Amino acid sequence: MKHPELTVSVSPHIHSGYTVARMMYENAGALIPVALAGWFFFGWPALKILALSAGTALLVEWGWEKLFGPPANIRDGSALLTGLLLGCILTTEVPWWIPILGSLVAITVGRHAFGGMGNHPFSSVLVGWAFLEISYKEILETYPLAEPRFLLEASEFFSDPPLIAMKDDLESILEVPWSELFFGNVPGTLGTVCVLAILLGGAYLLYRRIITWHIPLSFIFSAWLFALIMWQVDPEVYAPPTFHILSGWMMFGAFFLATEKGTAPVTPLGMIFYGIGCGVLTIIIRTWGIYTEGVPFAILLMNGATPLLDRIKPGTAGRSR
Amino acid sequence: MKTIRGLRVPGLQDDVSPAGFRHLPVPERVVLPLEFSLGKVNPVVEPGQQIRAGEYVGRDENQMIPPVRASVSGVVTEITPWPSADGQKLLSVVIEANGDEEVVRLPLNGNGESKPESLLRRIAEAGIREVDAYAWPLAVRLAQPSLTPPILLPFAPALRKPVRYLIINGMDRQPGVSVRRNAILAEEKELLESVPLLKQITAAETTLITIYKDQKLPADFERKVSSLGAELLKCPRTYPLALKQGLIPYVTGEKLPGPNDDARSVGAVMLDVTTAQRIAAACKEGYPAVETSVEIIEPARGATTHVKVREGTLLEDLLAQLPDRPQNPAKTIIGGPFLGYAQYQFRIPLTQQTDSVVFQSKDELTHFVNAPCMNCGFCVRHCPMGLMPGDLSRLCEYGHFEAAEKAGLFHCIECGICSYVCPAQRPMVQLLRFGKSEMLAVQEAS
Structure with missing residues (x-):
């Protein structure tokens, strides 16, 4: 006697219920403190930029899904996350069409040209950003001054982002208290200035186990160590290590950009090497490169090394292989 | 000591109250498979033969594989292939029971026993x-x-x-x-x-x-x-x-x-x-192993019943004897939620290799999705065998079975953790099993 009402499938017969959509929305939720910090220091335009980039990303994803179908999927939240991340690494000074153009390139070229989520070798956010940076360098590198809404006073130390100040005149950054950098009371891109907010978001990602400690910690620590060595070699020429890890995109890159799913290695040792590569390359580019910020290029380069790093397999639980 | 990676699955019957076993009456019929993963035994009874519970129905000539003993007294009606819990058809002995509860003991020969x-x-x-x-x-x-x-x-x-x-x-x-x-x-x-x-x-x-x-x-x-x-x-x-x-x-x-x-x-x-x-x-x-304990689990009602039945009782007959039998299950799984086999019918003999039967309601069914792997690494984090299940599943999906074997495909124990945690809800275990079966077919052919 057959029972057509019985479902048959392979084991296992239960699922954790944790889906891609939930992961992506939780990841986007971790950006809430970052977005608030952007509003706190740069005002309402910060939220306008985020809305424009996220909205465009969703619209493009929707269009791609209508045209080409899966794996494009507007409901899984990955487009929203990409849009928000892209908004976080823009300044509030950019015209309205910059976030739109950036999101368009990030979703189409950065992601779907390679076959959709999980298959793109390079961080789609940074592909979108790199396109803008190369095409509209002047627009992207016009930085607004930080104007805290309340509590803090507008900073008197910086008129340029700390990394530009470092390149211009190393002396000028030495008297700045670290707290200025930690709270983010400096000119810069809207989501990356406030280290405190990024640490809050990063702690949430770690708590929810969306990311593991391997990439952020090895990224930040190796950058710190490498900068420390350079600083020990000649403190007249090289900036102090703590300045390096508190300024620019270091924290944002370590917690949010370098950990983008699909572009980072998945084995513990691979993740640590990836983080070390990102950290060292960042300091190299910052110190000797022509770009002021080394994080995005370091991450893009290490994205390219990810397939290699994924070959470092964890020890199989058997003696013979 | 060496801990393995794995998963803590909270909430699934963490606490067991000492429920004990419910002993059910002797069923009307039992089906005793003669084939096992270790090998098979030869039938030593013929259809029509009278048999008492505890007597041999199948033995291995080399005495390596444990013999099969009748779990009820009655008449052997047929020796025929019968569907088993893991989806095969195994040569089985069918016995019509006469309701006698007595079991023939193993001979105890005095003091030399120790x-x-x-x-x-x-x-x-x-x-x-x-x-x-x-x-x-x-x-x-x-x-x-x-x-x-x-x-x-x-x-x-x-x-x-x-x-x-x-x-x-x-x-x-x-x-x-x-x-x-x-x-x-x-x-x-x-x-x-x-x-x-x-x-x-x-x-x-x-x-x-x-x-x-x-x-x-x-x-x-x-x-x-x-x-x-x-x-x-x-x-x-x-x-x-x-x-x-x-x-x-x-x-x-x-x-x-x-x-x-x-x-x-x-x-x-x-x-x-x-x-x-x-x-x-x-x-x-001197009591031969003619009984099996089975746990009947209904997660939707939070109900679990431990029963002792004679080996070879059909699931159908067991359910008929339960006063609160599960109503309209959408999925019947013999062997537990992670490792079990979903059944398409209830005429399956419950043997000593069976420990549990799970009845899932319609809301509890999980659905696999034909989605690409997004390389999030959740499966790598939890794989107890230290494999990279995501990679293996992609290799098997696209037919690179040799590469999958090199990457440790046959070290997979099919525990199901990768499928359980996969956010993309890919049918991981199915893909890996597919790869294994293809590789075994290749090895057999060559």
């Missing part, structure tokens, strides 16, 4: 079968080197090694099942009786009863166990620590050479508490 040789022979003859799949039969694994038949040694050099660890596993195979925890509570006496017997047979240096850290135990259990010269080992609630591929490295600190190799290759013997209880019943009372 010698390890005769105990071992009795275990081999009792027809005990285990839920876990082991490479060798129970009696072969338990034998200390001096008792091992010399004819086996060339094939299994590991049997020459003395037994360092005797592991009596009281942890359930998978989350959501509480058979063994219940067995410890309900049949403590048999379990404690089995410890000296097993120590005598294996001559083990260390005897361990493994339990979960926060498991409910009978009163004063720890002291009773230690007075028998055994230890309680309290283990974390990580799945799949209770499977041999997890427990052997955890206890011995040594990895198994391959996932299907026996624990004897690292000097350990592993068996579960229900098997130990059957051994005690066979050796002390």
Whole structure:
């Protein structure tokens, strides 16, 4: 006697219920403190930029899904996350069409040209950003001054982002208290200035186990160590290590950009090497490169090394292989 | 000690109340398969023959594979292929029962019984079968080197090694099942009786009863166990620590050479508490293994019932005897939520290899999705065998079976954790099984 009402499938017969959509929305939720910090220091335009980039990303994803179908999927939240991340690494000074153009390139070229989520070798956010940076360098590198809404006073130390100040005149950054950098009371891109907010978001990602400690910690620590060595070699020429890890995109890159799913290695040792590569390359580019910020290029380069790093397999639980 | 990676699955029957077993009346008919993963036995009965419970229906000429004993008294009606729980058709003996509850005991011949040789022979003859799949039969694994038949040694050099660890596993195979925890509570006496017997047979240096850290135990259990010269080992609630591929490295600190190799290759013997209880019943009372304990689980109602039935009872007949039988299950799984087999009908015999039946309602069904792997690494984080399941699944999906084999495909134990955690809800285990079967087909053809 057959029972057509019985479902048959392979084991296992239960699922954790944790889906891609939930992961992506939780990841986007971790950006809430970052977005608030952007509003706190740069005002309402910060939220306008985020809305424009996220909205465009969703619209493009929707269009791609209508045209080409899966794996494009507007409901899984990955487009929203990409849009928000892209908004976080823009300044509030950019015209309205910059976030739109950036999101368009990030979703189409950065992601779907390679076959959709999980298959793109390079961080789609940074592909979108790199396109803008190369095409509209002047627009992207016009930085607004930080104007805290309340509590803090507008900073008197910086008129340029700390990394530009470092390149211009190393002396000028030495008297700045670290707290200025930690709270983010400096000119810069809207989501990356406030280290405190990024640490809050990063702690949430770690708590929810969306990311593991391997990439952020090895990224930040190796950058710190490498900068420390350079600083020990000649403190007249090289900036102090703590300045390096508190300024620019270091924290944002370590917690949010370098950990983008699909572009980072998945084995513990691979993740640590990836983080070390990102950290060292960042300091190299910052110190000797022509770009002021080394994080995005370091991450893009290490994205390219990810397939290699994924070959470092964890020890199989058997003696013979 | 060497912990393995794995997963803590919260909420699935963490606490077991000492429910005990519900003994059901003898069924009208039983179906006894004669084929097993270890090999098959030959039928020694013919259709039409009268038989009493406890008598042989199938034996192995070489006496390696445990014999099959009739679990009810009655008439053999046919010997025919019958669907089994894991989706095969196995040659089986069908017996119409006459309702007699009496079981023919194994012969107990007086004082000579305490010698390890005769105990071992009795275990081999009792027809005990285990839920876990082991490479060798129970009696072969338990034998200390001096008792091992010399004819086996060339094939299994590991049997020459003395037994360092005797592991009596009281942890359930998978989350959501509480058979063994219940067995410890309900049949403590048999379990404690089995410890000296097993120590005598294996001559083990260390005897361990493994339990979960926060498991409910009978009163004063720890002291009773230690007075028998055994230890309680309290283990974390990580799945799949209770499977041999997890427990052997955890206890011995040594990895198994391959996932299907026996624990004897690292000097350990592993068996579960229900098997130990059957051994005690066979050796002390001469009671052959003709019963099986089955847990009926209905997660939707939070209901779980432990029943003792005669081996070979059809699921259909068991359900008819239950007063609160599950209503309209959408999925019937024999063998638990992580490792079990979904059934398409209820005429499946419940054997000693079956420990649980799960009935899922429509809302509990999980759906696999044909989505691409997004390389999030959740499966790598949790894989107890240290594989990269995401990579393997992609290799199998796109037909690169040789590459998958090189990456450790055959080290996969199909525990199901990768499917459970996969956010993309990919059918991971199915893809890996597909790759394995393709590779085996290639090897057979060449």
